[in-house]
Amino acid sequence: MAQIVIDSLRHSYDGNLSDPGALALKQVDLTWEDGRAYALLGPSGCGKSSMLNIISGLVRQSTGRILFDGTDVSDLPTEKRNIAQVFQFPVLYDTMTVEQNLAFPLKNRRLPTDEIRRRVADVAEMLDLGPLLKKRASGLGAAEKQKISLGRGLVRSDVAAVLFDEPLTVIDPHVKFELRRKLKLLHEELGLTLIYVTHDQSEALTLADEVVVMAEGEVMQAGTPEQLYERPSHTFVGNFIGSPGMNFIPCRAEGERLVFSGGSLPLPPALSRSISSGQSLKIGIRPQHLRLDTSGTPQIAAHLIELQPRGDSYVADLRIGETALAMRVPDDVALPAAPFGVSFPPKHTLLYADDSLIGDLDA
Numbered sequence: 001m002a003q004i005v006i007d008s009l010r011h012s013y014d015g016n017l018s019d020p021g022a023l024a025l026k027q028v029d030l031t032w033e034d035g036r037a038y039a040l041l042g043p044s045g046c047g048k049s050s051m052l053n054i055i056s057g058l059v060r061q062s063t064g065r066i067l068f069d070g071t072d073v074s075d076l077p078t079e080k081r082n083i084a085q086v087f088q089f090p091v092l093y094d095t096m097t098v099e100q101n102l103a104f105p106l107k108n109r110r111l112p113t114d115e116i117r118r119r120v121a122d123v124a125e126m127l128d129l130g131p132l133l134k135k136r137a138s139g140l141g142a143a144e145k146q147k148i149s150l151g152r153g154l155v156r157s158d159v160a161a162v163l164f165d166e167p168l169t170v171i172d173p174h175v176k177f178e179l180r181r182k183l184k185l186l187h188e189e190l191g192l193t194l195i196y197v198t199h200d201q202s203e204a205l206t207l208a209d210e211v212v213v214m215a216e217g218e219v220m221q222a223g224t225p226e227q228l229y230e231r232p233s234h235t236f237v238g239n240f241i242g243s244p245g246m247n248f249i250p251c252r253a254e255g256e257r258l259v260f261s262g263g264s265l266p267l268p269p270a271l272s273r274s275i276s277s278g279q280s281l282k283i284g285i286r287p288q289h290l291r292l293d294t295s296g297t298p299q300i301a302a303h304l305i306e307l308q309p310r311g312d313s314y315v316a317d318l319r320i321g322e323t324a325l326a327m328r329v330p331d332d333v334a335l336p337a338a339p340f341g342v343s344f345p346p347k348h349t350l351l352y353a354d355d356s357l358i359g360d361l362d363a
């Protein structure tokens with residue numbers, strides 16, 4: 001397994017780099033550390049597959065370098081990069097048996113027969129393919145075929161990294177959950193450098209040590225699931241991660257306060273130094289961090305618009321002044337029908353300038 005560095009990467013499919021808005025990848029600098037599991041997360045068209053295909057060599061980047069353990073592999077063809085890649089749909093030989101399909105990447109590399117047998121048996125056991133080994137792939141269902149594709153991706157121990165491009169799309173939801181758990185275990189057992197492309201945040205957050213969030217050809221934030229959740233460095237990440245996403249309240253700095261429609265909050269001196277008076281900002285708070293203010297002298301009044309049950313809690317759609325917000329409320333808390341006070345715990349109340357995080361109100 002290898003450390004993979006993406007250095008000043010830009011990519012345009014039509015070769016025209018002069019219009020930054022039209023680039024599939026704008027300016028990407030990233031390091032994927034050896035042995036870690038990464039998710040590459042973002043909406044459709046943000047450049048995830050392009051990034052993966054550039055790492056594996058299926059696509060040649062327009063500018064920038066790809067380094068595997070310090071060696072520039074930009075000009076190496078796919079087969080020389082030693083990468084295993086698993087795609088959205090099964091890629092296998094229908095006329096071969098499951099066993100032959102799993103053994104194929106090893107036979108290709110002329111591994112000794114004993115070792116091939118051992119590794120195929122190991123991978124088959126991990127993915128519950130043992131009983132199917134002698135069956136022809138052509139007679140199997142989509143989920144079983146995709147398991148074989150996963151197995152073919154995992155069977156080699158000498159690869160620099162294993163790249164997964166939305167590999168569980170064709171799998172039923174309950175099998176998906178099980179396979180995701182297995183992939184996580186396999187990663188822990190085998191110490192793989194794993195890059196997993198998905199647009200499903202729960203898949204990304206459960207599978208990966210670190211998540212790279214992309215939008216419109218750019219990396220918006222790379223961090224642990226907790227960092228992305230608690231400290232989104234950009235409003236896009238706050239919105240994209242979480243269900244519902246983070247609340248954002250437009251506000252402006254006025255002296256020692258942040259003033260917004262329907263109320264104000266104190267602006268800590270540590271933050272006010274980097275802000276000019278009258279500057280437009282956004283306050284960000286997760287729905288589960290908003291609190292019912294039971295102090296008796298509430299400063300900020302919220303109006304309840306609608307309640308949405310969510311199992312052991314519900315999401316209350318509120319309005320504070322002109323802004324719509326969501327608040328997660330435990331099942332056993334009853335919200336008053338009349339306007340009620342809400343409070344913003346300073347540690348969990350974040351401030352954004354030009355959509356970038358500048359700190360929390362506990363600063």
Ligand SMILES: Nc1ncnc2c1ncn2[C@@H]1O[C@H](COP(=O)(O)OP(=O)(O)OP(=O)(O)O)[C@@H](O)[C@H]1O
Pocket residue numbers: 013024042043044045046047048049050051199
């Ligand atoms: N072969 C291609 N030729 C021209 N444009 C392409 C090609 N492949 C991708 N693009 C464009 O590059 C941009 C990034 O696409 P990419 O497939 O990398 O995004 P993605 O995040 O993987 O999307 P999805 O989740 O829908 O697969 C998009 O605007 C897409 O239309």
